[in-house]
Structures are given as structure tokens and as C-alpha cells.
Amino acid sequence: MKWEGRRASRNVEDRRASGGMPLGGRGLGLGTVAVALVLGWVLGINPLTLLGMLDGGMGAPQEVPSSAPPADDTMAQFVAVVLADTEDTWQELFARSGATYREPRLVLFRGSTPTACGQGQAAMGPFYCxxxxxVYIDLSFYETLKHKLGAPGDFAQAYVIAHEVGHHVQKLLGLTEKVHSMRSRLSQAEYNALSVRLELQADCFSGVWAHHADRARQLLEQGDIEEALNAAAQIGDDNLQRRAGGTVVPESFTHGTGEQRVAWxxxxxxxxxxxQCNTFEVRAP
Known part of the structure; x- marks a missing residue:
């Protein structure tokens, strides 16, 4: 991926110097975090939501010291450049539709950090609030992506950021709120199915970004697309469940199979x- 020497976004907050933050006012232990992560996987519930409930409600996040990432931090600069490229792409696409794109911010953290959606944990992987x-990301996730999930490469890393930015696009389009408003009227399995469609749409949006980034700025190099497709496949719910040594349970899927993620x-x-990314109007995403 040709990213060196390109514009870096100013919308990056670096909280890594503050270290791991306490889990809310009373302080949730690591055991509670582990329980929330397991329950989230089994029940198909966002672990952030569970942690917020276990900590007595989400509420406003604590004030956390942050700064711009240092110029000599290669990985942080890479993230800032990818974020800037998504900004350029979505600003243009929104403008074509007569709308204004509101840029998200991206937070680098280490271990844990408070968010407006509850306490964020590195174990959850990158997420959007x-x-x-x-967008929140502990950069150690990229080591997990490469060494434990079998998805190396800088464009695999860029795909992860573009996917989370895709969730921001959904928020701006009103899709996130529409799905979340249906939560109380659906069974857990039905809501999981909607969550899958939301995630697959974010995958499709990340592909839209890659399309325009390459056409406008010749960002891609040989092998980049294969890296992204491999990453999408490896983090499919079915492959993650198999890797965890458990049974594949389609009713618990919240992100879609590897095949579905690749396709979108x-x-x-x-x-x-x-x-072309309307995952909600196809019979089976």
C-alpha cells in the first residue's frame, strides 16, 4: 500500500500515554471483563453494552488526556494516513449526493479507555462508538491480526480502519439508529441477523473506499486486495468460532461468515x- 508521504488526518487522539484506564467509577475487575466478552460472544450482544450494564450504566466517559501521535511512530502515522484517505473519499461521495460528511475521530489507546458507549477494551478489537x-483501536490488535488470525499486510490493517469508518457512515445515514431502535421488538436471534447485515454493509463501504482511493490516488499495490479479502475471511464469525475450538453457531453470528464478508x-x-451496499434488501446477505 502506497501510504508514505501522504496527508495524515488531524482527527487522531493518542491516549496511549495515559495507560489502561479504570473500568468505571467502581472499577470492574478483569474477571468481569472476561465474563462480558464471553457472554457477548455467546449471546450476540455488544460487549461494550454488557460492560456498561455491569458497571451500573454507561454515562459520560471520563476525561482522558490525549494528544496527536508522535511523528516518528510509524504505525500511528499509518493509521492517520488511512483515516485521512477515508475522509477524502467520503467527503467527495457525500458531496455528490448533496450532503456534508462529518469526519469521525480516531482514538489510539492501550489496554482500556472510557467511551460514550461504555468502557472500551483492547480484547474487543477495534470498534466504533x-x-x-x-473509532477506537489498540494497535496491538494488528499483531493479533497478523500472528493469531493469519491476516498480515498493511492493506489488511487499512481494511480494519475502513470498516470502522463504514460504521460512522452508517451513523450519518441514520442506519445505525434505525437498527438499534428495533432491538426491543426482536428476539436475540433476529437482532443478531440485523447486526450481521449492518456489519456486512460496513464491509461493503470499506470496499467502496478502496475503489475510490485507488482510482483517485493510486493507493494500491500488487497483493493489497488479496490481503484485505483474506482479513475479511479470517475474521468471519464462523472462522473465529472454529479457531476458538467451539461449535459454529450461526444463530449467534453478529458479523457474518468469512464468505459473506469477502463477498460484500x-x-x-x-x-x-x-x-450497491444495501444489505438490508437482499434475501440472504
Whole structure:
């Protein structure tokens, strides 16, 4: 991926110097965090929601010291450049539709950090919080992606960021709130199915970004697309459940199979149109 020497976003907050933050006012222990992560996987519930409930409600996040990432931090600068490229792409696409794109912020943290959606944990992987319009990532996830999930490469890493930015696009389009408003009227399995469609759409949006980033700025190098497709496959619910040594339980899926994630990323990549990413109007995503 040709990223060196390109514009870096100013919307990056570096909280890593503050270290791991306490889990809310009373302080949730690591055992509680582990329970929330397991329950979230089994029940298909966002672990952030469970942690917020276990800690007595989410509430406003604590004030956390942050700064711009240092210029000599290669990985942090890479993230800032990818974020900037998503900004350029989505600003243009929104403008074509007569709308204004509101840029998200991206938070680098280490271990844990408070968010407007509850306490964020590195164990959850990168995530987007619609309540504060921020993408959160502990950069150690990239080591996990490479060494434990079998998805190396800088464009695999870029895909992860673009996917989370895709959730921000959903927030701006009103799709996130529409799905979440249906939570109380659906069974857990039905809501999981909607969550899968939301996640697959974010994959499609990340493909749309890759399409325009390459056409406008010749970002891609040989092998980059294969890296992204491999990453999408490896983090499919079915493959993650198999890797964990458990039984594959489709009713618990919240992100989709590896095959589905690959297909929707490819659809966005080949079409370059976010109108082609309507996962909610197909019979089986």
C-alpha cells in the first residue's frame, strides 16, 4: 500500500500515554471483563453494552488526556494516513449526493479507555462508538491480526480502519439508529441477523473506499486486495468460532461468515457505489 508521504488526518487522539484506564467509577475487575466478552460472544450482544450494564450504566466517559501521535511512530502515522484517505473519499461521495460528511475521530489507546458507549477494551478489537462518533483501536490488535488470525499486510490493517469508518457512515445515514431502535421488538436471534447485515454493509463501504482511493490516488499495490479479502475471511464469525475450538453457531453470528464478508467487500470494491451496499434488501446477505 502506497501510504508514505501522504496527508495524515488531524482527527487522531493518542491516549496511549495515559495507560489502561479504570473500568468505571467502581472499577470492574478483569474477571468481569472476561465474563462480558464471553457472554457477548455467546449471546450476540455488544460487549461494550454488557460492560456498561455491569458497571451500573454507561454515562459520560471520563476525561482522558490525549494528544496527536508522535511523528516518528510509524504505525500511528499509518493509521492517520488511512483515516485521512477515508475522509477524502467520503467527503467527495457525500458531496455528490448533496450532503456534508462529518469526519469521525480516531482514538489510539492501550489496554482500556472510557467511551460514550461504555468502557472500551483492547480484547474487543477495534470498534466504533456512535454516541461519540469515534473509532477506537489498540494497535496491538494488528499483531493479533497478523500472528493469531493469519491476516498480515498493511492493506489488511487499512481494511480494519475502513470498516470502522463504514460504521460512522452508517451513523450519518441514520442506519445505525434505525437498527438499534428495533432491538426491543426482536428476539436475540433476529437482532443478531440485523447486526450481521449492518456489519456486512460496513464491509461493503470499506470496499467502496478502496475503489475510490485507488482510482483517485493510486493507493494500491500488487497483493493489497488479496490481503484485505483474506482479513475479511479470517475474521468471519464462523472462522473465529472454529479457531476458538467451539461449535459454529450461526444463530449467534453478529458479523457474518468469512464468505459473506469477502463477498460484500468485493461488491463495494468493484462497484464503487455505496448505493450497491444495501444489505438490508437482499434475501440472504
Amino acid at each position: 456512535p454516541a461519540d462518533e469515534r 467487500f468485493r461488491r463495494g470494491l468493484e462497484s464503487g457505489s455505496f448505493q
